[in-house]
Amino acid sequence: MSPDDSRITREVDRQMALLSRGAVQIISEEELAKKLRRSLLSKKPLRVKLGVDPTAHDLHLGFTLPLSKLQLFSELGHRPVLIIGDATAMVGDPTGKNAARPKLDHDTVRDFAKSYLDQAGRVLDMDRVEVRWNSEWLTRLGFQELIALMSRSTVARMLERDDFSKRHREGVPIYIHEFLYPLLQGHDSVVVEADVELGGQDQLFNLLVGRDLQVQAGQEPQVCMMGPLLVGLDGHRKMSKSYGNYIGVNEAANEMFGKVMSLSDETMRTWFELLTCVPQEEIERLFEGDTHPRELKDRLAREIVTRFHGKEAAAAASEEFRRVFANKELPSDIPEAVVPEEALGAEGIRLTRLLTLLGLAPSNKEARRLVEQGGVRVDDDVIRDPASEITPQGGEVLRVGKKRFVKLVVNRMK
């Protein structure tokens, strides 16, 4: 073995160690090592694919897991290929769903995609990324190609999937186009000639289809790397927009901090491991000691907020949180809400009406409920009479529930 050879072996080992950290499953490690070695020898970076379907406005923390992995590949000299699934988004990934996804129109999808790219930049160095929109090739698939694609898989194969077989068993409709989804995603791999594809654990099936299609197209099959799914704020289900248990990448520092603080205790450790750069040994130490869980969580929240907003913002958010929720003081920065003067009668304005007017309650009925249940305060006084009128002078702080504060401003027309 030449000295050069052993240098490369060492480098392969190093990359393998870094890359496989946190990965739940790699298909297969041998193939990955082989590809890495070849890449080092030929100085040709691996093409690492990650596909995201823009189906909502914000990217949440769950997405940062594969994005971070992609960034790691990038730092190791490989080529990140980020696929914006603007075409597949309109089909809808059936993964883990118990019903077909609603279809989105193309304008909406493009809108989402733009904001996704923006947010991805918080984790990824976008200058190094090859961004591809899969409508580029998917919308051009001709009839024959589509048929050819569909003939590459079978119904039985599709029904092996848990989500499909469950729906089938329970009599929930499965539409034909949903079967198409994994094939389209796999086709992307063929088009971009992916060496590796990243995805969450639940993407196993879809990623494997990519391998099949590549082999059938005469390419070397991609390595599939599945990462863990991030558990959401509730501590039970995976983080997802539709469960409302998510933190958006774009959220303000205070918001983000507060949400982390409401995380269930059991989930803290996982989050430390998946979402922060705190070294494993330190995490062990933190959890062995008898630190109050609140302090641990505060640390966690600071780590996470730092990642997206910087250290100062994180420290400020922590302090703010303490002030408002531990010391029960007012937030330092309360959004103002304008009360138009014409809404004020001789007796002022009915509190319930004010709440709906300012968007603090979706309906008068709801506003009434909030008041009756003692969820509404003006300055520090709980007001329980839904019929009460107030005459804001400006400067009063209106509080709804625990988290929502608004400072009243009266808009005087001359």
Add this chain to the structure above:
RNA sequence: GGAGAGAUGCCGGAGUGGUCAAACGGGGCGGACUGUAAAUCCGUUGCGCAUCGCGCUACGAAGGUUCGAAUCCUUCUCUCUCCA
């Protein structure tokens, strides 16, 4: 193409002529307790208003029967199951 079953609120799921704005569970929201954790408990969960009441909208869609329809009839749309 034939036969059968079904579509109920955010979700699951009762209800088969008035007492139904619709049981029950989940979820959500508010409150208590606390660490904006968990667990627990209480309240609440279509909308409007002159709010212990009145009115409007709502049980897939449109019509009809009836003093009265989520409930009965007709047509339509959609789903599921079995047969071919």
